[in-house]
Amino acid sequence: MRRVAALALPALVVLAAEPLYVLVDTAVVGHLGRTQLAGLAIGGSVMSFAVWLGTVLAYGTTGRAARRFGAGQRAEAVEEGVQASWLALAGGFTILIVLEAAAGPLTRALAGGAGTVATNAEHWLRIAALGAPGLMLGTAGNGWMRGVQDTRRPLYYVLAANALSAALCPLLVYPAGLGLIGSAVANVTAQTVVGLLFVRALMTERVPLRPRPAVILHQLTLGRDLLLRGAAFQACFLSASAVAARFGDAALAAHQIAIQLFFFTALALDALAIAAQSLIGAALGAERVPEARALARQITRAGLVAGGAFAGLVALALLAVQPWFGADPEVYAQARHAWWFFVAMMPAAGVVFALDGVFLGAGDARYLRNLTLVSALGGFLPGIWLAYLLDAGLRGVWIALTVFIALRLVGLLYRLSSDRWAVAGAVR
Template identity: 40%
Template structure:
């Protein structure tokens, strides 16, 4: 059945209502890393390269647990669509407790084996030292970050993307202020250099997590939902997230492999430091744009879960088609903006002329892939909202299987940094596009009811 103009406007209003605050919040979140990169970049190329290695490790540890946000959004939205608000909040609280448990299990070994984790990248001592310093401190922020993920997922599932926006903006502002103070010092506060950047981020993450938890606790008490740890509920939340962990693991593995390929393709300590610094800046900008495009995916998770929870298959199809169009347009816009801004971004982060030159070329490659990325992120959000984690896990493994040999061949052929980014954009993102569009055309993911069969 064709959509009427009224239907289209209704879907657009719903997408905008959820996506705009999510967009602003997601843009604010990667500013934690952008601020760190800008501040640390002026300490020198080696500290910036060290931050790049540390950031990849930390993002991988936290990124594997993104199901705490995505899975919680979908499950809470389904129960909301089915009219069970108390059950939605109870399920969300179980997710927060799971976040605390996982956070402890990641932080302790992470701090104990920091040097070994950094050593996996084969970086020169001038880069490995700063990376170890930053990462060991930054691991203290793991539990707050995971609690932020779970709490944000609850609020999104409740169709509230404004509260996470307020917390993200406030947390980012605090992060910038603390980084400037602790890195360079002021008055009686002595500058700590790279370590100060790590401490500033950790303190800002703790404050942000506390603010989000306070909102969730108030809502749970209002609806009579339990706040104490519930072991069966925590186990259920963990079990439901297994497929999304596998899906996320394949994504993080691809990013880790990309960083490793950049390290492997460099010749000599100076070349390696420049390539890693350039790659870190490009990856930070790419992540920034990925989060921006992911705003529609966040709306997709919340809307898809709610529609399927209410049994509205036709509405799910209609709003999915509309969101895909939004994804294409958003990708074109971000691609054009990135291409135009590429010569201007390097000097904001570092004074190294070699990094400036290489960064422009890498960012132009990334800009060409933005329209495809827009569709990929939207459909990923739709299938997460539908609880289609098993397919996403298998699809992620298939995508990784295609990317691994391709990027290794690119490095072996001597292509270097640019070849790695071309391979990432064409092979990795292209494979994800094929996997997701193939699934979206079928009906297997359109499961209705308060809970999704995984």
């Protein structure tokens, strides 16, 4: 467990930095009013497209880099990061162009029509989209560095960028008078700075920086399965925001508070998944299959313990949420509906996130894709639209999220009980 902790603790800080900044951002904007907070909820849901696409790239890169690193091929592991960075740059500019073209229709569709909320969301999104290239480069950099078990430099890079942004956000929103736009400018600043820092890290490694189509093609093949899996997640979370919006501004603002806290705890728990990717990938790359299986069991137990601990913290946090995120009593009352489902799902979520890392490190992306699609199409999406039809409010939205986690837990434990995921070799 010492090796797991040595990788997981720095990764925890890196993972927590971005959602912690989003929580700060949410708190700052929350004091502007409910329509601004609801606009941030809609714009942030759309911008999360870039975040999950970057996460797909990072996870695929970590697994491939870790296998090569475990096989004693460090230079080749870093070259995986070079090719991932080319993909990241192309993807970032593509996202930027698409979001600038579609910001208006997207935000109006999610907000349930034109209005103040949709206008706020569109203005925020058009500025925030400028950070997509830097965001993508940063996630690719995190991916290859985790693969070679270098967690120190990503820690410094992400903390520096997010500290700068956290300081800028309240200054731009209030004294500078930019309001909600100031929040978007602060986001873009952090994402661009961190992207440039990871590019600098690659340049210091003294490996060839030219694109290699064959390696990029292999990464795209792996990315296809992770992309479909990520698309299922995004369909779930975008649907959750869309349904919450149809229950009113207060419900949507409360959902923004609850879902951002969910993302924060999920990414914090995902530190175990990152350690699992690196260690499982390295063990299988070195053809130490029994070690990989033992690590998988240890990480599963650690996920359960961490999830239980977060459940306790989330339960206690309910008392403090209202002063953090504004004083609107209706928003606070709506948030309470989601809270206890959030608490109940945490232990299961800890195991789910840990096992995601195990199977990503093993390169078992196809199974993860299939499981996520089944859980989303067979559980979450029918549940959330049924909640809308039955007028179940925010409580119904969070029941559907809990079912989604439960279905994934069952499928992952079933896969762990077999030996089909533990395939040895430098590249799967």
